[in-house]
Amino acid sequence: MDVFTVAAVITALSAVVVVFYFLFRQPTTSSWPKIKQSLAYTQNVIPKKRKFQRNLNSLDDFVPTGESTTVHDVARLFARRGKEFSVYSIDWEQEVVVLIRPVDGADLKAHPFFREAQRRKAAEVLCVPLEKLQEVASAVADEVAHVQEVFIFMTGRCGSTLVTRFVEATSVAQAVSEPDVFSVIHMALHRLKRSSQHGQPPPRHGSSTVLSNEESTIALLRNVGTLLNYNLVTSDARHRDVIFYKLKPDVILLGDLMARAFPSAKTVFMYRDGLEVSESVARASFQQSYVIYVVTMCVTTLLRVSLAPDFLRCFGDDPKFSTVRHHGTGRFHMSTWWVGAMLCAAVLQKKQPGYFFHAVIYYSALVNDKKRTFSLLMKKLGLKWNPENPGEDTDKIEKALTEDSQAGTLLCAKARKPGEKWAPDVSSRWMWLWERDYFWEVCRHTGNEIPGPDFLLPGTIV
Template sequence: MASLQKVRCREIFLKGGTPTMSPACLDDFLPVQQSESQTKSTSVFEADTTEAVADPVKFFRENGAQFSVYSFDLDRRVLGLVKAREGVDIRKKPFLFQAQRETAEELLLIPFDVLPAVTDALTESLSEVKNIFLHSTGRCGSTLMCKAMDVMSQVQAVSEPDIFTLIFEHAWARDVPLTSEEEAEAVMLLKHSITLLNYCFLQNDPTRTIICYKPRSVAVFVADLMQRAVPDAKNIFLYRDLPGYYDSTIQLIFSGRYWLYFFATTLRLDVMFLSVMLKSIPRMFRYVYALPRMATCPVRRGMPFLFVTFWIIHMQQACELIQDDSDNFFRACLSYEQLLEHKEQIILKVLEKLDVPTDNDASEMRAVFDVGSQEGTAMQSGRKKGDKISSSWVGSWERNFFLTALKHFDGDVDEPDFVMPNNMVMD
């Protein structure tokens, strides 16, 4: 049976820093005691503070605008949705899952076997909704592009609901592939989750029927499952060349301190640090580090190896999607460099290619480029300190490293400045 309870975020996520980037999990919350008679509990699944929801269809029709999909628990087979603190517009935050986690006041748990009845009851009211998925390599301006698209009067752009990350971890970060039954279940879970998210956002802004979801970069590995869940969705791929991606990532990791990066890599301290870090970081990074195809690559397996491999397999996955299903992947491909050069003009062209009407004043969109899209978060650029932007850390050692890794990988993506086959062309 569906249930509802008062919750609060665990303190570790309210202090900023790396923990805030942890994938969404239902154990991110603590139950809130309503009376002294209730037993104090450290788990939302063991608390006696829950309230049964006898008719989840009716409940969601009446309250769905307040609850957005957050995470799921495969062992308990429940989907969790949260209600944010009143007055907080979580959709406007740089990362939806962080805003949901930090401001959650109530947690709604819906069993998997109840989901079809709930989403079927909402389908008719969502007939005009069209979805877009904005995939990316990461560190390429995807949050910026998401914010720029959100300026459009017809578009709601939502940055990083974490359901897609969790599906990736379920599907890819494991020793064996999903069975056909597990894959079908993952598609259905995506379908139900996207339907519930669509309902929530449409109820709050009913005139903006085009809803774009910008997931974390690993979602490109489950883009085919997402497409099966929403067959009419249109896809965008935003990417960055390897030197730019690497430089942005490594400066973020080392907080813009080149001396720390230099000593860590020169003395090979990054190898030791990474071996410790891999025990606590999300499974998606452990998967990349243990990728069989790169097991014999003749480079040191430290920080550079992790992030260079991360970029290569993202780009390769995008290429393979284009080769396997060119009708859906990707309606529009563009690079970070194109985004910065052409700004609102290339976004308008992308939307035009996706058959999205664009009747806004482009100056509203251009204004978005003057504001740091990830400012105040753990993912804020390490290159920018005040008004100063540090120079690139990519030198001859890094470039040789890139070429060695790419040669060993031996895929379609064979150059650090690889250009996607269906990249946008500006007039």
């Protein structure tokens, strides 16, 4: 291949990167009202066809069909039909919590990501005004007061989806992988704080009111958790009342408020070497094409743009990283995502050691011995689980141990079909020396907190 051909290929790929960037940033059209709703309502919907959901879940994921139905006594409706509806998102302009009812017979736990299953399988939405949320939560709170929440905070690409699949296979607990509503709340709060720091006026909708103080934010988190718990316990055939919630990486920045909203919850932190996380993300994002990866990194660095979604870019807003080279690029956000999450985890662990974390798991522990690591995790959480008990489905457990937990999704680096077996990646590394040096540089901006991508938190199961 001559130099002119190479130049042509790079130019073409650069154009593709630019097009993708502007497509990702393009605002979506909406068929939904953009004013505050004083009454709850239900609405039949059809999900929009998207291969992959890049943005946070919202009403704009659906096309409304037919006429909406006003609900005058939403607390009564939820007490009667609450097991049909799971919390999906929050519409800050309508000032409503959005819940979805899936099509009949749908299993929202079958997909590796709960948020994605909700979006694809939704048949009806229930929109509850924020000002009525406490009333609705109070109507069912007693029925889920016994529920034990377990929150999994993580960096991503660390085996957390595997753990949720394993938990769901047991008889002692159930698991939900990445319910989006907690990220929706965090990102709204993050944008409010960022606007305040930059001297900008707050948005003219519900987030500026509900999230204006910590107490109302905590109440919102608690009430959302109550409705999630109610749906999951009542719709589960075994009514398992220990619920693992695997949260998206950004929610760890909400850690202090989560601790106050759910004081009796157990917490887990899962992570992996930072360079391995970056490479795993790159391989999944670029479908194992090293050439596309290199070109994309070069072009986005040159143009000073990033394809990272907002819920990962938020880590880069920490003032500690304001002087890092290539600020705002894809490489910058890929590094600050991991470093920022680790920094927050380290701070939380020091501030509240009795709450953060009841168990800390390193990726290598899962890779080396999945069953032993999982048993140790359950023990640290005070949960009695024995795979040899008659009530356990050994076939389900074995399936969770051997299959690729993200198979069939675009986030899976290799297995493209559901049910494919997991295998370790033994191909050559992608990270160049300058990329490793850059990652170490980002780590140095935390002072002595996160000395490098191989940093281990105290008490880590390795």
